[in-house]
Structure formats: C-alpha cells, structure tokens
Amino acid sequence: MKNIYQKIFNIKNKNILLTGANGFLGLYFSKLLIDCETNLYLVDKEISNLKKNLIKKSKSKLIIQKSNIKKKKDCKKIVENSIKKLGHIDIFINCAAKNDSLSSRNIPFEKYNEDEWKDTMEINLSSAFYFSQFLCKHFEKNKKGKIIFIGSHYSVVAPDQSLYTDSKGKQIFIKGPDYGVSKFGLLGLTKYLASYYGEKNINVNLLSPTSIKNKENLDFQKKFSMKTPIRRMSQLEEYAGPLLFLCSNSSSYVNGFNLLIDGGLTSA
Numbered sequence: 131m132k133n134i135y136q137k138i139f140n141i142k143n144k145n146i147l148l149t150g151a152n153g154f155l156g157l158y159f160s161k162l163l164i165d166c167e168t169n170l171y172l173v174d175k176e177i178s179n180l181k182k183n184l185i186k187k188s189k190s191k192l193i194i195q196k197s198n199i200k201k202k203k204d205c206k207k208i209v210e211n212s213i214k215k216l217g218h219i220d221i222f223i224n225c226a227a228k229n230d231s232l233s234s235r236n237i238p239f240e241k242y243n244e245d246e247w248k249d250t251m252e253i254n255l256s257s258a259f260y261f262s263q264f265l266c267k268h269f270e271k272n273k274k275g276k277i278i279f280i281g282s283h284y285s286v287v288a289p290d291q292s293l294y295t296d297s298k299g300k301q302i303f304i305k306g307p308d309y310g311v312s313k314f315g316l317l318g319l320t321k322y323l324a325s326y327y328g329e330k331n332i333n334v335n336l337l338s339p340t341s342i343k344n345k346e347n348l349d350f351q352k353k354f355s356m357k358t359p360i361r362r363m364s365q366l367e368e369y370a371g372p373l374l375f376l377c378s379n380s381s382s383y384v385n386g387f388n389l390l391i392d393g394g395l396t397s398a
Contacts, residue, residue: 138380142167145216149173150226171212200252205260221276228253254312274331281338283392284310285317324386340392359394
C-alpha cells in the first residue's frame with residue numbers, strides 16, 4: 131500500500147513539455163523529472179549536454195528538440211511535435227530565460243540597448259504567451275492541464291544594485307531592466323491565465339526562485355546572504371519539492387499563485 135505522500139506527489143507517466151532544458155535550473159528539473167519516471171519533451175537551443183547527461187538515464191519516453199523559441203511559429207511547431215510524439219501534454223514547464231551573467235556588462239539604464247530589451251522580452255515573456263495560447267487550447271480539449279512558469283524574486287521586487295559593487299563601493303555590474311520586467315510580466319500572465327481558464331480545470335502558477343549558488347564570487351555570495359533572512363544563497367535541491375508540488379495533484383486547488391522560494395528575501 132502506498133503512503134499518502136507517494137499518492138499525492140506521484141507524477142509517474144505524466145507527459146511534460148519543458149523549455150530551457152539545458153539551463154542550470156532546467157537541466158536539474160529534467161533530471162528530477164526523469165527520476166520521477168515522467169515522459170519528457172525537452173527543448174533548448176543547445177542540446178548536446180542534454181543528450182550526454184539524460185538519454186541513458188531515462189526509463190520513460192524522452193524526446194529532445196533543438197529549437198529557438200523567439201517566434202510564434204517555432205512555439206507552435208514545438209507544441210505540435212510534442213503532442214504528436216507523446217500523444218498529449220499534461221504539464222508545461224517554462225524554464226527558458228535570458229539572464230545576464232555577473233561579469234557581462236555595466237550599462238546604465240539611460241544607455242540600455244533596445245535590441246537587448248526586445249531579445250529578452252521575446253525569450254522570457256512573449257514565448258510564454260505563445261506557448262500558452264497553443265497549449266491551453268490543447269488542455270481545453272483534454273479537460274485538464276497545468277502550466278508552471280519559472281519566475282524569480284525579481285517577479286515582485288526590483289534588483290538591488292548594491293549587490294553588484296566591489297569592496298570600494300564601485301558599481302562593477304548593473305542588472306538591466308529587461309530581466310526583472312519580463313519576470314513581472316510572467317506574474318501578470320500567470321494571474322491572467324489562472325482567472326481566464328479557472329473553470330476549465332487548467333492550473334497556471336509561477337515558481338519563483340532566488341539566486342542559486344553556482345560558482346559566484348565570494349563577495350557576491352556574502353552580500354546576497356546578508357540581504358536574505360536565512361543568511362545564505364539557495365541550493366538547487368531546494369526547488370525539487372516545490373516543482374513536484376505544482377506538477378502533482380496535491381496542487382489541484384492552487385491557481386494563479388506565485389510560489390516564492392527566496393529564503394525570506396522579499397518579506398522585508
């Protein structure tokens with residue numbers, strides 16, 4: 131007899147479409163979902179790492195597609211192919227995102243590049259809109275479905291630029307406006323879709339991580355930790371439970387929710 135936790139968090143044989151599968155968080159989620167014996171359709175613009183790390187590990191169906199998601203036609207093709215290969219989609223996880231590394235640039239807002247802005251919005255926000263249009267139509271037909279957008283603590287607060295200064299207070303990196311604005315937009319899209327499809331048995335939620343420890347310099351780690359009540363950066367493993375919760379039937383009455391995993395960063 132299965133324990134209660136095995137019943138309510140069981141997602142075995144669920145068909146999942148996941149974009150941004152080759153990213154830091156996306157790859158971790160892909161491995162986690164393989165361990166849960168789900169059927170996966172993974173999408174990224176770079177897939178060599180996915181093939182290297184995942185194919186031999188999977189015991190269920192695993193399809194990996196190399197694709198760009200900037201254009202509506204590309205998103206449509208991905209959805210059509212995923213349904214064709216898996217039969218139907220139960221869950222869509224939107225991990226695809228463009229985010230600057232801490233060493234990439236120091237551009238003030240007044241000089242921020244229009245092309246950079248548009249590129250980020252296409253990847254982080256517009257693609258989520260396109261996928262939702264196609265998938266919600268599919269979910270309506272199947273009378274059920276789940277969408278999990280991946281947000282950020284920057285979905286609810288603006289970047290703290292003091293995190294990106296050196297020991298003398300000099301600004302060595304400026305977090306651009308595009309990433310945070312796109313994540314705020316995802317929160318808005320989450321709430322809109324949750325309301326619009328509320329009677330259709332389609333759940334739409336946002337899972338919002340904070341900074342995850344990943345080879346950042348010690349100065350940044352220390353500054354970020356001091357900004358967070360829990361006094362440390364997050365670890366990848368701390369996102370497994372929240373994702374499984376949103377994927378499973380245990381979250382059947384959770385809709386339009388922003389699940390912030392931020393160590394209390396946004397509580398003050």
